[in-house]
Amino acid sequence: MLWVDKYRPKTLDKMIVHDDIAENLKKLVTEQDCPHLLFYGPSGSGKKTLIMAVLRQMYGASAEKVKIENKTWKVDAGSRTLDLELTTLSSTNHVEINPSEAGFQDRYVVQEIIKEMAKNRPIDAKGKKGYKVLVLNEVDKLSREAQHSLRRTMEKYSASCRLILCCNSSSKVTEAVRSRCLNVRINAPTEEQIVKVLEFIGKKENLQLPSGFAARVALQSNRSLRRAVLLFETCRVQQYPFTSNQAIPPMDWEQYVSEIASDIMQEQSPKRLFMVRGKLYELLINCIPPEIILKRLLSELLKKLDAELKHEVCRWAAYYEHRMRLGQKAIFHIEAFVAKFMSIYKAFLIETFG
Amino acid sequence: MNMDMDDIPNPDELEWLESHALPPEEEEDFDFYYPEEEVEQHQPQPPSPPTKLPEPSSTLLSNPLILPENQINRKKRIWSENNTSTTVDSTSVEVPQLIEKSKKSRLPTAETEIEEEEDWLRRSPSTENADTTPPAPIVHEEKFISRYASEIVGNFIAITGPDGNRVYAKMDQVEMNDNSLKTLSRKGYASGLIQEPINVLIDKMEQEAFAKALQASSESPESMIHHEAPVVSEKLWVEKYAPNSFTELLSDEQINREVLLWLKQWDSCVFGSEIRSTNDDVLSALKRHSSVTHHQKVSDTSFTSKNRRSPYTNTNSVNSNNMGQERNNLEGFHGVWDKKARAAGPPDHKVLLLCGPPGLGKTTLAHVAAKHCGYRVVEINASDDRSSSTIEAKILDVVQMNSIMSDGKPKCLVIDEIDGALGEGKGAVEVILKMVAAERKFEAVKGIGGQEGEKGKVSSKKKRKIYKVSLSKPLESFALKVICICNDLYAPALRPLRQVAKIHTFVQPTVNRVVSRLKYICNKEGFRTSSISLTVLAEYTECDIRSCLNTLQFLNKKNEKLNLLEIGSQVVGRKDVSRSAFDIWKEIFQKRKSKRERKSMNGGSSLFGEFDFLHSLISNRGEYELTMDGIHENMLQLHYHDPMMQKTVDCLNILGVSDYLHHYIMRTQQMSLLAYQSSNAIAIRRLISQIEKPNIEWPKSFQRHRMLLAEKKDLLRCWQTKITPFLSRHMSIESFVEDSLSPLLYILSPRTLRPVALHSQSEREKGVLTQLVDKMVSYSITYKSRKSEPLPGTFRHEATSEAPTLAFDPPIDEFINFKEYRSEHIGINLAMKQVLVHEVEKQRFLQQSIVRCTPSDVGVDAGYQALPRQESDKTLSTSAGADAYVENARIANSKFHLGESKLKTSTNLIKPVVNKSVEEDMKLRGHTAAKKPSRGASNFFDRFRKNGGRDSQTHGQSLQKRATLERDSRPLLFKFNEGFTNAVKRPVRVRDLLL
Structure with a gap:
């Protein structure tokens, strides 16, 4: 197993990062009836880990005996019947699904499937907990309609079912849903916290850590714990007795984005834009989410930019990201941003250098 | 009342109305009849000269007759006979005309009315303009008529024509009374009251009309012909004037010649060994046309003047004045002709x-050309049954029945509208493809050597290089000559055909050519038009052309004139063709330099027209x-002037909005x-359209991106x-690609792993290997030989290009295989990979065996081997009395106790075996990392150190033990890989294997 999975804390007690949240959650689960929970925070901050730990706290070890199922659901949607295929991950007491997998039909997932699941009380209700847990991933990708249908379900079946929602950004979860949940914000771990984790792992693996090395890994990790641990292991594999100035391999796609950025800085013309488009397509094809591409591209561009332009460029990046989320074809909007940047930058160059 | 003025479209009347304050009542009448009136205005003028007009009126004036009222009906009937227009029209229109004319006349009103009425029938609009006198008596007249019809409903009058049509006239009683008073006084002033x-x-009036009709029929026979002509010739002009010979064709010369050439190429195999020499008229036609096209490039005017002559003379006599210039062309063309037609065979x-928009003469060309070359045309079009079986039969008919046919002409199959019906049209396409393929196969078998040289020559001329199919003697009658005709070249059904067929795309003939032809036809039909x-x-x-001719014939039949200004409303309707997507893109990217553009220069109205045109164009297409x-794909390839990228930004913004x-x-x-x-599209057009011809490509990249993305996500x-779900639940696709992929690839190819034989590895290396195998197993990654690698991946080792390469089995390395990007990943050695494949497989097998030997009631067996350490620790403590050995092996399930005793007993037996097979031990050692020793348990292992011997690492040893135990939990462990052995198989006793 990779270290990420190997040293993933299994219980709330063993949390190194977010130990305060873990403690609160523990109290919540053990002492009182647990409300619906909404975990939100950037990727790699430990939401899933916390959720798993909460489940374990609720149901004990049996929560970890999970099986994966690919089920097809027949949903009656007015005039026609839809076939929805969903992957569920379930133990005896909980079901984990990703409703946004159904795409624009997610509404039916929420209306039919989740309702169905929520209705049924767990069979072995003789145990202490009389409710089961539904874990919904990527709630922020749910359409507005689906979220609206979710809120009634949340209230109506709260006696038999708890929802744990997980998403990256709470802003895309409707107010109504948010107010029905206990919102748990999971921050990206700070670099110090990451260093702490890395040192812990180092100790477990009997590694000698040169001073400052863990900090460097943490710096490179973009405050994502997952990435930090993976990078750490990569370094371990590449060169063991660590040296403090050891090269930490970059992410390939980030490298590629920075190549794109330098392409943009070199020349500003429709022709160059066409070339950039090809590269952007490459990134998109390889499953890199367009928002992340845009974000990364912006930060790469900002690195090389004059201070006076930074503000404007950021503004436009935000503008185009907003549009991108409203629309469907991400490439249009990323490209529009690149074009806008080219335009701004070129004007700037002409102004300063004549 | 005044507000109605705007609605009256006739300029003559408008003018008149403006100059005179009309009594409101009359206006109402205008209002009422104006649709019919308008039609009437366009009626072609009867050829009788206006000078005749006074004659009948005067005659009638001289002998006024008093007839009963009901004769008016008769009168109307006569009119309707004279006129091709309906009686209703004439009655309704009659009234205002009377008004106008009577104003002009100084004669007593009754007489003038009669006269004017007749006059109106043949009047030209200009006469009306001269009217100056106010309308005096007609009000009375009109009232009379309305009364006569005796169908007054409130303010409305219904006038029933002889054919049963009923017309309502609106009346305003009060106004009329005023008017009648006025008119009375006027009359007194002018010429006294009406006598009759x-x-x-x-x-x-009736009399006059009758007389007039008689006169007209006797005096002007040509006008009669004119009227009757459309009635007699029910044949559509389109058919009547369809080109009969090659020289008359209106389509582009280039295409005409190409088609003819193609047909001529069949000569050698169709008409036997003697090549039918191209007769003179064909050649002369061809050369003339070739020169025509040549000239066309030089000067358009000379072309048209000549062209106007050449198609319509319909003879093959060569124009003497052109002959001189054409001689040169003839030489060159003749050369080409000879080389191609004579030598090439089929x-x-x-x-x-043939493809192109409707009405350009595709079908005509096919027919004419085939006829010209001496074929008999067999046509299959959309109206025929086009299922594949019928078509096949038909084609076989065409191909095989040649000799039986009486006329002895070979046949040529023309499949019209092949893109039409998708389901059935496909049948046709399939059959054709089948035939072509069959012939090609036949040829491949025969292997014609003699024509190889020719082939090279010919195919070099063609763009597409396709095996030339030449037919040998036995199959000579099988020569399949198919001309397919379609409108949309890119119809999905035609995709396979496109690759086989020789494609000619029709372009619009120049307007001049069409006009000259139309003019010729109009002249012949006696339909007066202007070339404008x-x-x-x-x-x-x-x-x-078809649409033009149909329109003209329609107008002709209605006796109307082609009106320059109102062509939009006059012509039956605009062609409602949805153009292909390419046309739309072209329209967007290319600025028109034609008249349309010129018009748009002079004002906003035509700019609106352009917008309107594009809007309808794009909306008709719909997609x-x-x-x-398409815009997005091709936009950046355009050469628009955009130094500051401003236009690009705007365009992309618009695209974003549309998205x-x-x-x-x-x-x-x-x-x-x-x-x-x-x-949105129109806005983009205004930004970046260029005059130069854009090079438009089908937008593939977005679809490709979408497809590949879905593929990779899958x-x-x-x-x-x-x-195992225990791991995968933490790994969403996005986060994996974003965070985990690159490190994982590094981790899976450790640099410290030297490609040496297993037994010569150091302990550390063995540890690394073990860990690596463990990771690969737990993430179910392995290497797999990839068959053909088109381009050596950036990630993998360079030396692997010739050998069967081994790549990651879920090809995760491809996710960083960006275009023009070289990653720093260094794959591990091929030999090492092979070892790894082996190890991983073995490991996986072992794990499965573990799972299998655990009782099946642990339903979640998938997650079983990944059970967390804490839990297993717990089991350790709980199952205190259990055998420590089993605990060490970390079989967390207590039910394993069943097999426990057996294991124990067999341990001693097995150990020597294990020690013997050293290499196997090492492989086995790399057991799942999940079973790595906890510190608490490590001292327990020491007991077995002496048995394990070499291994310093305790956990490795324990794993080894456990592996052997696992193996021995069943008496025998077979693994038979069918593909692996090439040894002689012979029966072996099991006990031999057990030693």
Whole structure:
């Protein structure tokens, strides 16, 4: 197993990062009836880990005996019947699904499937907990309609079912849903916290850590714990007795984005834009989410930019990201941003250098 | 009343109305009849000269007759006989004309009315303009008529014509009374009261009309012919004037010649060994046409003047004045002709595909050309049954029945409208393809050597290099000559055919050619038109000759004139063709330098026209998303002037808006909003359209991107399901690609792993290997030989290009295989990979065996081997009395106790075996990392150190033990890989294997 999975804390007690949240959650689960929970925070901050730990706290070890199922659901949607295929991950007491997998039909997932699941009380209700847990991933990708249908379900079946929602950004979860949940914000771990984790792992693996090395890994990790641990292991594999100035391999796609950025800085013309488009397509094809591409591209561009332009460029990046989320074809909007940047930058160059 | 003025379209009347304050009542009448009136205005003028007009009136004036009122009906009937127009029209229109004319005349009103009425029938609009006198008596007249009809409903009058049509006239009683007073006083002022009662007047009029009709029929026979001509010749002009010979063809010369050439290439195999020499008229026609096209490039005017002559003379006599210049062309062309037609045998494309918008003469060309070359045309069009079986039979008919046919002409199959019906049209395409393929196969078997040289020569001329199919003697009658005709070249059904066929795309003939032809036809039909209006018509129909002719014939039959200004409302309707997506993109990217553009220079109205044109164009097509994709795809390839990227930014913004709009529409299903999509495209057009011809490509990249993305996501998802859910639940696709992929690739190819034999590895290396195998197993990654690697991946080792390469099985390395990007990943050695494949397989097998030997009631067996350490620790403590050995092996399930005793007993037996097979031990050692020793348990291992011997690492040893135990939990462990052995198989006793 990779270290990420190997040293993933299994219980709330063993949390190194977010130990305060873990403690609160523990109290919540053990002492009182647990409300619906909404975990939100950037990727790699430990939401899933916390959720798993909460489940374990609720149901004990049996929560970890999970099986994966690919089920097809027949949903009656007015005039026609839809076939929805969903992957569920379930133990005896909980079901984990990703409703946004159904795409624009997610509404039916929420209306039919989740309702169905929520209705049924767990069979072995003789145990202490009389409710089961539904874990919904990527709630922020749910359409507005689906979220609206979710809120009634949340209230109506709260006696038999708890929802744990997980998403990256709470802003895309409707107010109504948010107010029905206990919102748990999971921050990206700070670099110090990451260093702490890395040192812990180092100790477990009997590694000698040169001073400052863990900090460097943490710096490179973009405050994502997952990435930090993976990078750490990569370094371990590449060169063991660590040296403090050891090269930490970059992410390939980030490298590629920075190549794109330098392409943009070199020349500003429709022709160059066409070339950039090809590269952007490459990134998109390889499953890199367009928002992340845009974000990364912006930060790469900002690195090389004059201070006076930074503000404007950021503004436009935000503008185009907003549009991108409203629309469907991400490439249009990323490209529009690149074009806008080219335009701004070129004007700037002409102004300063004549 | 005044507000009605605007509605009156006739300029003559408008003018008149403006100059005179009309009594309101009359205006009402205008209002009422104006639709019919308008039609009447366009009626072609009867040829009788206006000078005749006074004659009948005067005669009638001299003998006024008093007739009963009911004769008016008769009168009307006569009119209707004279006129081709309906009686209703004439009655309704009659009134105002009377008004106008009577004003002019100084004669007593009754007489003037009669006269004017007749006059109106043949009047030319200009006479009306001279009217100055106010309308005096007609009000009375009109009232009379209305009374006569005796169908007054409130303010409305219904006038029933002889054919049963009923017309209502609106009346205003009060106004009329005023007017009648006025008119009375006027009359007194001018010439006194009417002497004769109105019925007399009407009779007079009737008489006059009758006389006039007689006169007209006797005096002007040509006018009669003119009227009857469309009635007699029911044949459509389109057919009547369809080109009969090659020289008359209106389509582009280049294409004509190509088609003819293609047909001529068959000569050698169709007409036997003697090549039918091209007769003189063909050659002369061809050379003339070739020169025509040549000239066309030089000067358009000379072309038209000549062209006008050449098609219509319909003879093959060569124009003497052109002959001189053409001689040179003839030489060159003749050379080409000889080389191609004589030498080449059958053409290398079996099928000819003509495509182009409707009405350009594709079918005509096919027929004419085939006839010209001496074929008999067999046509299959959309009206025929086109299922594949019928078509096959038909084609076989065409091909095989040659000798039986009486006329002895070979046949040529023309499949019209092949793109028409998708399901059935496909049948036709399939059959054709089958035939072509069959012939090609036949040829491949025969292997014709003699014509190889020719082949090279010919195919070098063609763009597409396709095996030339030449037919040998036995199959000579099988020569399949198919001309397919379609409108949309890119219809999905035609995709396979496109690759086989020789394609000719029809372009619009120049407006001049069309106009000259139309003019010729109009002259022949005696339909008077101006070339300007014909030009407008041709432009309007986009040079669709069929549509032009149909329109003209229609107008002719209605006795109307082609009106230059109102062609839009006059012509039956605009062609409602949805153009291909390419046309739309071209329209968007290319600025028109034609008249349309010129018109748009002079004001906003034509700018609106352009907008309107584009809007209808794009909305007719409908596929907005595709349109936008196409714009996006091709936009940056245009050479628009944009130094500051401002235009590009604007365009992309617009595209973004359209994307947003589209998404919104799809989400909310408000399809009516789609109407606004076209304006986006038009806005882009205004920004970046260029005069030069754009090079437009089909937008593939977005679809490709979408497809590949889905593919890769599926791949990842598939992989995820293979990993134990315990791990995969933490790994979403996005986060994996974003965070985990690159490190994982590094981790999976450690640099410290030297490619040496297993037994010569150091302990550390063995540890590394063990860990690596463990990781690969737990993430279900392995290496797999990839068959053919088109381009050596950036990631993998360079030396692997010739050998069967080993790549990651879920090809995760491809996710960083960006274009023009070299990653720093260094794959591990091929030999090492092979070792790894072996190890991983073995490991996986072992794990499965573990799972299998655990009782099946642990339903969640998939997650079993990944059970967390804490839990297993717990089991350790709980099962205190259990055998420590089993605990160490960390079989967390207590039910394993069943097999426990057996294991224990067999341990001693097994150990020597284990020690013997050293290499196997090492392989086994790399057991799952999940079973790595806890510190608490490590001292327990020491007990077995002496047995394990070499291994310093305790956990490795324990794993080894456990592995052997696992193996021995069943007496024998077979692994038979069918493909692996090439040894001689012979029966072996099991006990031999057990030693």
